[in-house]
Every structure is written in C-alpha cells, then in structure tokens.
Amino acid sequence: MNISPFRKLVPFEEALDTVLKNAAPVKRTGEVALAQSSGRVLSEDVLSGLDVPPFDRSAMDGYAVVSEDLVGTSENAPVTLKVVGELFAGDEAAFRVGRGTACRVATGAVLPEGADAVVMAEFSSEEAGFVRLLRAEPKWGNVSRRGSDMLKGTVVLSAGSVLDPAKVGVLASLGLPRAQVLSRPAVAVISSGKEVAEPGETLGPAQVFNSNSYTLASLVNQSGGEARILPRMEDTAEAIRGSIERAGRENFDLVAISGGSSVGERDLLAGVLARMGEMLFHGVQIKPGKPFLFGRVGKLLVFGVPGYPAACLTVGHVFLAPAVRKMAGLPERKKTVRAKLSRRVASRLGRVQFLTVRLSGGTAEPVFKESGAITSLAAADGFIVVPDNVELLEKGEEVEVVLF
Amino acid sequence: MNISPFRKLVPFEEALDTVLKNAAPVKRTGEVALAQSSGRVLSEDVLSGLDVPPFDRSAMDGYAVVSEDLVGTSENAPVTLKVVGELFAGDEAAFRVGRGTACRVATGAVLPEGADAVVMAEFSSEEAGFVRLLRAEPKWGNVSRRGSDMLKGTVVLSAGSVLDPAKVGVLASLGLPRAQVLSRPAVAVISSGKEVAEPGETLGPAQVFNSNSYTLASLVNQSGGEARILPRMEDTAEAIRGSIERAGRENFDLVAISGGSSVGERDLLAGVLARMGEMLFHGVQIKPGKPFLFGRVGKLLVFGVPGYPAACLTVGHVFLAPAVRKMAGLPERKKTVRAKLSRRVASRLGRVQFLTVRLSGGTAEPVFKESGAITSLAAADGFIVVPDNVELLEKGEEVEVVLF
Numbered sequence: 115m116n117i118s119p120f121r122k123l124v125p126f127e128e129a130l131d132t133v134l135k136n137a138a139p140v141k142r143t144g145e146v147a148l149a150q151s152s153g154r155v156l157s158e159d160v161l162s163g164l165d166v167p168p169f170d171r172s173a174m175d176g177y178a179v180v181s182e183d184l185v186g187t188s189e190n191a192p193v194t195l196k197v198v199g200e201l202f203a204g205d206e207a208a209f210r211v212g213r214g215t216a217c218r219v220a221t222g223a224v225l226p227e228g229a230d231a232v233v234m235a236e237f238s239s240e241e242a243g244f245v246r247l248l249r250a251e252p253k254w255g256n257v258s259r260r261g262s263d264m265l266k267g268t269v270v271l272s273a274g275s276v277l278d279p280a281k282v283g284v285l286a287s288l289g290l291p292r293a294q295v296l297s298r299p300a301v302a303v304i305s306s307g308k309e310v311a312e313p314g315e316t317l318g319p320a321q322v323f324n325s326n327s328y329t330l331a332s333l334v335n336q337s338g339g340e341a342r343i344l345p346r347m348e349d350t351a352e353a354i355r356g357s358i359e360r361a362g363r364e365n366f367d368l369v370a371i372s373g374g375s376s377v378g379e380r381d382l383l384a385g386v387l388a389r390m391g392e393m394l395f396h397g398v399q400i401k402p403g404k405p406f407l408f409g410r411v412g413k414l415l416v417f418g419v420p421g422y423p424a425a426c427l428t429v430g431h432v433f434l435a436p437a438v439r440k441m442a443g444l445p446e447r448k449k450t451v452r453a454k455l456s457r458r459v460a461s462r463l464g465r466v467q468f469l470t471v472r473l474s475g476g477t478a479e480p481v482f483k484e485s486g487a488i489t490s491l492a493a494a495d496g497f498i499v500v501p502d503n504v505e506l507l508e509k510g511e512e513v514e515v516v517l518f
Numbered sequence: 519m520n521i522s523p524f525r526k527l528v529p530f531e532e533a534l535d536t537v538l539k540n541a542a543p544v545k546r547t548g549e550v551a552l553a554q555s556s557g558r559v560l561s562e563d564v565l566s567g568l569d570v571p572p573f574d575r576s577a578m579d580g581y582a583v584v585s586e587d588l589v590g591t592s593e594n595a596p597v598t599l600k601v602v603g604e605l606f607a608g609d610e611a612a613f614r615v616g617r618g619t620a621c622r623v624a625t626g627a628v629l630p631e632g633a634d635a636v637v638m639a640e641f642s643s644e645e646a647g648f649v650r651l652l653r654a655e656p657k658w659g660n661v662s663r664r665g666s667d668m669l670k671g672t673v674v675l676s677a678g679s680v681l682d683p684a685k686v687g688v689l690a691s692l693g694l695p696r697a698q699v700l701s702r703p704a705v706a707v708i709s710s711g712k713e714v715a716e717p718g719e720t721l722g723p724a725q726v727f728n729s730n731s732y733t734l735a736s737l738v739n740q741s742g743g744e745a746r747i748l749p750r751m752e753d754t755a756e757a758i759r760g761s762i763e764r765a766g767r768e769n770f771d772l773v774a775i776s777g778g779s780s781v782g783e784r785d786l787l788a789g790v791l792a793r794m795g796e797m798l799f800h801g802v803q804i805k806p807g808k809p810f811l812f813g814r815v816g817k818l819l820v821f822g823v824p825g826y827p828a829a830c831l832t833v834g835h836v837f838l839a840p841a842v843r844k845m846a847g848l849p850e851r852k853k854t855v856r857a858k859l860s861r862r863v864a865s866r867l868g869r870v871q872f873l874t875v876r877l878s879g880g881t882a883e884p885v886f887k888e889s890g891a892i893t894s895l896a897a898a899d900g901f902i903v904v905p906d907n908v909e910l911l912e913k914g915e916e917v918e919v920v921l922f
Contacts, residue, residue: 148717149747152736166892169728202753204823206724222713222825224724270893278922279740280831280895283733287726287827287892291718309608309626313552314695320610321629322571322691332556336683349626350604421626423691438581447775460731469763486524487667488570488691489674491684518682 123397123404126502130433132394133408134414137437140367142297148286151277153338154295155443160271165261166287170225174256176240177216177245178229184250192246201226210323216245225257232256247468264288274443298340299441302323303330304357305346306383307372312346326372326426327490330419330434333427334358334370337435338442342366349373354386362414367441369414370434373421383407383418391416399465399502403429423488428468431518449482449517451496455480459507461500470494471515478515494518527801527808530870530906534837536798537812540819541841546701552690555681557742557845558699564675569665572689574604574629578660581620581634581642581649588654596650605630620649629661637662667811668692677817677846677889702744703771703845707734708761709750710777711825716750725749727894731831734823734838737831738774741839742846746770753777758790766818771845773818774838777825787811787822797822803869807833827892832872834902837921844848853921855900857882865904874898875919877901882919 124132143157172178179195187193195216199209203222211217211229219232220238230249239246241338264270270284277285277293285293310324310385324346344360347353351401354371361369371383372433385408387393391411396418398406402425407418415437419429439447453471456479471478473495485491496517500507507513528536547561551818576582583599591597592670599620603613606775607626614631615621621630622644629636643650668674672801681697683688689697714728715721728750735745748764751757758775765773771808775787788811791797795815800822802810806829813823819841843851860883865871875882877899887894900921911917 144756149735149745152740164721168721169724188664202713203711205725206722206723222726223712246871251704255797263887263893271896277736279733279736279834280898280922281735283729283827283831283892284733284896286729288719289715289717289719289721289727291716307607307626311693311694312695315570315588315693317568317693318608320608322626323686323693325690328552328690329683331553332681332683332686335553336556341553354710360717423687427687430519430683460865483667489667490689492675492688494684518684 123183123399123465126398126400129395129398129406130399130458133433133437134440136394136408136410137440139443140297140299140441143294144297146295147292148290151285151293152279152282152294154272154277154293155338156273156275156277157294158237158273158298159269160285160288162264162266162268162270162288162292164288166264166267167258167260167262169261170257171234171258172219172221172225172232173221173233173258174234175221176219176232176234176256177233177247178211178219178226178227179216179247179251180211180213181231181251181253181255183213184231184233184247187247189248192248193199194244194246197240197243197245199226206423207440210501216247218245220416230254230257242297248397272451276444296443298338299438300365301331301341301438302332302338302344302361302364302366302369303327303334303341304344304369305353305373306371307346307349310373325423327420329423329427330370330372330430333430333435334438337438337447338444339368339432339438349382351382354383355390356415358386358390358411362411368412368437370419372419375459382512386415387411387418387492400428400432401462401465401467403432403468404465406433406434424470424482424491428497431516432468451517452512453497455507455509455511456480457514458509459500461504461506463505464502466502467500468497469500470497473515478513527803527869528799530802530804533799533802533804533810533855534840537837537841538844540798540812540814541844543847544701544845545701547698548701549696551696552686552694554814555689555697555699556680556683556686556814558697560675560677560679560681561700562677562700563673564689564692564694565697566668566670566672566674566692568692569670570668571662571664571666575662576627576629576636576660577624577662578625578636578638579625580636580638580660581651581793582615582623582630582636583620583651583655584615584617585635585655585657585659587617588635588637588651591651591654593652596652598648598650599643601647601649603630620651622649634658634661635780639897643857664693680848692791696821702742703740703842704769705735705743705745705842706748706765706768706770706773707731707738707745708748708773708775710758710775711750712752714777715830729827730823730825733827733831734774734776734834737839738842741842741851742848743772743842753786755786755790756904758787759794762790762794762815762818762820768816772821774821774823776823791815791820791822804832804836805866805869805871807836807872808869810837812837828874828886828895831895832901835920836872852916855921856916857919859886859913859915859917860913861901862913863904866910868906870906871904872901873904877919882917898910905919
C-alpha cells in the first residue's frame with residue numbers, strides 16, 4: 115500500500131471549468147418517434163413544409179359570409195341571408211358563398227370560396243333556410259388565415275431546441291412522424307474493487323453492495339445521457355486499462371469509474387490515465403469529493419469518482435450531471451430555492467463544502483452524516499455550497515439550496 | 519349542426535378540485551430494474567435486510583489500533599507499534615490487532631478484530647515493520663460502525679417516496695436489484711374528427727395534422743403517466759362509445775379525447791358520457807380551454823379536451839398533468855418564477871385567463887396568437903394566470919410565471 119497524500123488540489127471553479135471545457139456536445143444524431151421525443155434536442159432546423167393552417171378556416175362556430183353584406187349590421191339593423199350549405203371541420207367546400215348568402219360553418223371548417231368573414235353563432239338565428247345576423251364582421255374576422263400559424267418554407271424550430279409538449283405539437287402539425295435529434299451521450303459506469311458485490315449477489319464477509327454504479331447511472335439518465343453499467347472490475351492497472359479501452363472501442367463518450375477509494379487505488383487510475391491519455395486533474399479543493407480525478411483518452415472523457423457514496427453523489431451532481439447535460443445539448447440546469455439555515459455550520463477555509471440539506475417549511479436542515487453514509491443523502495432535498503472563503507454560516511442565515 | 523352555447527360554466531377552482539378529487543393514485547404495482555427506477559414511486563416501505571455497513575470498517579487510510587495504546591500520544595510524544603498486517607477494502611481480516619500492534623488499513627477495509635480506532639496515514643511514518651504514530655484517537659475514531667448507516671430491520675425508505683439517484687443508491691446498498699414501484703397510470707389519447715390526418719399521412723384538402731395526440735401524450739409521459747395514442751376516431755356517438763369501452767376494457771385509467779371542437783361534436787361526447795357514466799362538468803370559466811369536459815365511466819376518467827391546439831395544451835397543463843401526477847403518486851409540481859410583464863394585458867372579468875409568455879431577462883412577454891395557433895405555444899416558456907376578478911395587468915407589473 116503506497117499511502118501518499120495528494121500532491122496539489124485544484125480549486126473547485128477551475129476543476130468545473132476544465133470538465134465543462136472538455137465536455138463537447140455530441141455530434142451523432144438519430145430519429146425518434148414523435149410521442150417519445152419530448153426532452154430530446156433537435157439536431158437540425160425544422161422548416162415548415164406546408165402552410166399551417168393549410169387553408170383559410172373558420173375560427174368559430176357560426177356563418178361564413180361576405181363581409182361587405184354586413185356593413186352597418188347591428189341588433190337594431192339585422193341582415194338576413196340565404197343559407198346555402200353547412201360545413202363541418204374536415205368537409206370539403208364544394209360550393210361558394212356569394213353576396214346575399216351564408217354558409218353554416220363549424221370551428222375548423224374550410225372557409226368556403228367567396229366568404230371572407232365568420233359571424234359567431236351567438237349573433238344569429240336561423241329559420242327555414244334563412245339566417246338573421248345581428249352583427250357585422252370586418253374582412254377576415256373570425257377567420258384563421260392560411261399560413262398564419264406557420265408559413266411554408268420558414269424555420270419554425272431551430273437546431274438545439276429542447277422539445278417539450280408544445281414543440282412536439284409543432285412537429286406533428288407539420289406532419290412529421292419522427293424528430294431528428296441529437297443522440298444521447300453514451301456513458302459507461304464501472305465500479306472497481308473486490309470490496310463491492312452487485313445487488314442480487316451474495317455479500318462476502320468484507321464486502322458492501324455496489325451502490326455507486328446505480329446512483330451514477332440514474333444521474334446520467336436524468337441528465338439527458340444514456341448510462342450503461344459495465345461489469346465491475348478489479349483494482350489492477352491491467353483491468354483499468356482494459357475497461358477504458360473497451361469504453362473507447364464501444365464508442366462511449368464518457369466513462370465514470372467509481373471506487374478505488376484508497377489513495378493507492380486512486381494512484382492506479384491516475385497512472386493508467388497518464389500513460390493512455392491525459393490526466394487533467396487529480397484532487398479538488400472540495401468536501402466531500404476531494405479525490406475526484408478527471409482526464410481523457412482521445413475523445414473519451416474519464417471520470418475517476420471517489421468510492422464513498424456521499425462523495426460519489428456529490429461529484430455526480432456537481433461535475434458529472436452538468437457535463438452530461440452539456441454533451442447532450444441541454445441548457446444548464448439551475449433549480450435553486452432560498453431557505454434559512456436551521457443551525458450554525460462550520461466549514462474549513464480553502465475548500466468548497468457541499469452540505470446536503472433537507473428542506474422543511476422554509477428552513478434548510480443539514481443532514482450530512484459522513485462520507486460513507488448513503489442514508490443522509492437519501493433524506494436530502496439538495497445541497498448548499500459553502501464557498502472556500504467562508505468559515506461559518508450562522509443559524510437563520512439565508513442560503514441558496516441547489517435542488518437534487 | 520346543433521349550435522347551442524354552453525349551459526353553465528363551472529369556475530376554474532371548482533373544476534380543478536373536481537378533477538383532482540377523482541384522480542386517485544393507482545393501486546397497481548410492479549418491479550423495475552434499479553438503473554431504470556429513478557423518478558418512480560415506491561409502492562411499499564423498504565426495510566433494511568442487513569446492517570450497512572455490514573461490519574465495522576475503516577473510514578480512512580491509516581492504521582487500525584487499540585485506542586488505549588495511544589492515550590496521550592502527540593507529535594512530541596509519539597508511540598511506536600508493531601505492524602502486524604495490511605488490509606485493503608474487500609480483504610478478509612484473518613488476524614487480530616492486540617495491544618502494542620497496528621494494522622495498515624485502507625478506507626473501506628474491515629476493521630480487524632481487537633482494533634477500535636484508526637489513525638490517519640498523515641500522522642504516521644512506517645519503517646522496518648514498525649509505525650510511529652503522532653496522534654491519539656478516541657475509541658471508534660475514524661471507524662464507520664456496523665449498522666451506523668442503516669440498521670437491519672428498520673424502515674429506510676417509505677412507501678410513496680419518489681426515487682432519485684440517492685434513494686436508488688440506498689436500494690442498491692441494501693442489495694436489492696429491483697425496486698417495487700407504483701405502476702404508471704395508463705392514459706389513452708384519442709383524436710376525433712375527420713378533419714385530422716396523422717403525421718406521416720397525406721393531408722386531405724380540408725384536413726390538418728393531428729398535433730393534439732402528440733402534445734397530450736408528451737405531457738402525460740412527463741407527468742409520470744404512460745400514454746398510448748389510440749387510432750383516431752370518427753365523430754359519431756357509436757365511435758365515441760366504442761373508444762371509451764375499449765379504453766375501459768384495456769384497463770386504462772384515463773382517456774383523453776381531443777377534438778370535437780364544434781359545439782355539436784362536444785355535445786356528442788357529453789351525451790355519450792351521460793349515458794355511459796357520469797358527466798361531472800362541461801365548460802369551464804377559463805380562456806383558452808372553455809369547452810373542457812370531464813366525467814367518468816366506472817373507474818375510467820374521461821377528459822374531453824378542446825381541439826384547438828392552444829386550448830388543448832392549456833387544458834393539458836392545467837388539468838391533465840396534475841391529475842396524472844396525482845394518479846402516479848407524484849407530488850404536486852410547482853415550478854414558478856417571478857417576472858415583470860413586458861406590456862399591459864387586458865382580460866375579461868368572470869373567467870380565469872392563462873396567458874402564455876416567453877421569458878427573457880426577467881421580463882415576461884405575452885406570446886399568445888390565437889387558440890388555433892400552435893407556434894405561439896412553442897415559443898412560450900410558461901404561462902401566467904390572470905384571476906377571474908382581474909381586468910387589467912399593467913406593464914411592469916410583477917407576475918408569477920408557471921413554467922412548462
């Protein structure tokens with residue numbers, strides 16, 4: 115066992131900056147069915163292939179008329195027109211509306227030729243083939259003009275837009291059954307060390323269950339990535355090299371290796387990484403999460419995530435999730451609330467502390483147990499960031515809580 | 519065409535209350551693989567089947583010792599102990615640490631029998647089988663005690679908890695490969711009317727593409743439900759009855775029927791519903807979305823959603839999404855920001871208006887075009903709620919924007 119402290123810790127901001135600079139949006143694209151496309155990122159501009167609506171249509175239930183017939187019409191000076199037909203939405207308009215005539219129309223119906231306005235049903239009474247109208251309408255009153263929503267040939271959604279239900283609706287209304295989207299960044303998640311067993315296996319006498327792979331995979335999936343949990347690997351240089359090579363060969367964009375919680379094991383990954391590619395930093399001025407290591411082998415980003423659950427989750431939230439979001443083409447996620455601290459909290463100058471808290475009734479209650487404990491995190495709603503130049507937060511002080 | 523106005527509109531709050539009262543959490547449960555379980559709702563309490571950690575373990579890299587050996591130890595009064603072994607995480611502890619001896623341990627290693635504290639590596643120097651320690655540790659110092667994180671037999675997560683990455687980690691650390699969760703509410707989405715064609719089909723001369731089914735399905739899916747788009751149906755009482763019967767037979771929890779945008783068509787659904795089950799209301803004092811209809815046939819909730827895209831999406835956000843979340847066992851979603859209105863907005867007394875807005879630099883800019891337009895919604899970030907007793911919102915007024 116080679117017990118050696120970290121040589122030089124990098125400041126938090128610098129570490130995050132390095133991670134995000136290296137996290138480039140994926141270039142791969144694909145197609146998804148419209149009903150599954152919400153949350154995905156458009157890979158290209160969407161041009162309207164048609165006018166929407168594709169024809170002038172009635173915006174109301176009522177009577178399609180020639181607006182000039184109704185100039186001056188009011189309750190005291192009604193106008194009576196001959197009803198020449200009836201159109202429901204979807205009916206083809208097989209006849210025209212001329213002066214002195216009207217056509218009963220439903221909302222969404224094609225405006226029949228000749229008509230240029232619709233009088234709402236509320237202002238009408240029909241009897242024996244004639245309708246009395248009590249109100250004038252200007253030209254195109256209550257008519258949705260062809261192309262007024264989207265004009266053929268114009269860009270209606272830009273590349274990079276994140277699809278939401280309304281944007282999915284736009285694609286549908288253009289007649290597109292599939293969306294062209296950015297592929298989700300492919301993230302391999304691996305745990306290392308003989309001290310972990312997989313959930314479902316039998317625990318050896320000195321083992322704990324692997325939780326980090328599942329925590330990290332969940333974080334990746336909810337950040338717009340696609341996580342795959344690879345088989346656990348041994349803590350040997352050969353095994354680590356083999357796993358990184360495999361991740362590269364299988365076209366992963368990022369590999370997150372958790373574990374190697376002892377300094378000796380961390381040094382293993384650092385050494386392998388330095389030989390295979392680039393070690394960008396090893397050790398960050400944060401708590402928990404100090405042993406976090408980051409580098410790359412060609413296009414493959416390598417996250418060396420500390421093995422202790424709290425440290426793993428912190429690194430996951432603070433570094434991995436933003437990196438995956440950026441690679442997925444998603445905007446930065448900033449979900450914060452302000453709350454008052456339930457008790458005084460001490461920190462240490464020179465490092466950024468991430469303090470998990472539970473929210474209740476406007477107060478933020480610290481719930482951190484120890485780096486090895488996972489229940490404290492499960493009870494937390496988010497974390498507060500204690501800057502590296504702050505030693506003490508007072509009880510009742512207002513803090514910003516970054517929500518999980 | 520039977521053109522008749524709505525008989526009596528229900529106030530917004532009453533309508534929402536009726537919808538939510540009828541939206542009962544689903545009782546069906548199922549199993550999901552842990553890596554796919556984030557966002558799901560636990561259907562039962564989770565009891566710890568083991569102590570976590572399952573043994574006393576070292577929380578640091580250092581030396582496992584008998585704490586009594588170090589009473590009074592300091593830099594000026596170091597103590598030297600014989601090193602009897604070395605334990606990495608995962609190693610079985612095959613020997614014991616007695617008085618006068620120490621064992622090199624890595625973070626996560628089993629604490630060897632006899633030892634009751636760990637001195638951090640920073641305060642040690644080892645040479646020729648002996649270690650000089652510069653610091654005392656109290657009993658159980660730097661030791662994670664067996665069961666300190668989770669105690670066997672205790673409830674660690676309660677039924678109804680929404681799984682997030684940390685809670686997924688808790689399940690994993692208990693060795694559970696799957697989570698027992700509530701099934702997602704099954705929602706059938708149907709469009710009616712011959713005026714709509716499906717994306718991918720060829721548009722008839724009086725047709726528009728069906729966007730509502732995709733908008734609603736996306737909303738349902740992101741609200742914790744599982745949407746299935748059923749084939750478009752005709753606007754006849756038989757077709758409507760058939761679709762509702764099918765939805766019931768196939769065990770859907772909710773059917774959302776969009777379209778029937780004319781008063782006549784709306785009356786069709788209302789009539790069918792009144793005969794088959796219960797019509798709970800028809801017509802709400804809101805804009806857009808006034809024609810919204812709600813009822814139930816046995817356990818099946820029936821949403822009659824207005825056909826116009828903006829009205830459809832508004833009803834989707836305001837009624838459907840909260841109902842689906844409640845049925846899914848998810849907490850109410852309240853994502854709002856405050857912003858200043860970019861221009862004066864008029865409303866009408868006696869109805870609640872939902873005004874879509876785009877956010878930019880702290881201002882909320884209304885983007886509503888007309889009920890038939892879908893692009894205005896695609897450009898919006900959320901909506902503001904103008905209460906029914908407000909006629910005017912001034913430019914610069916602070917408003918709360920409910921984010922999409």
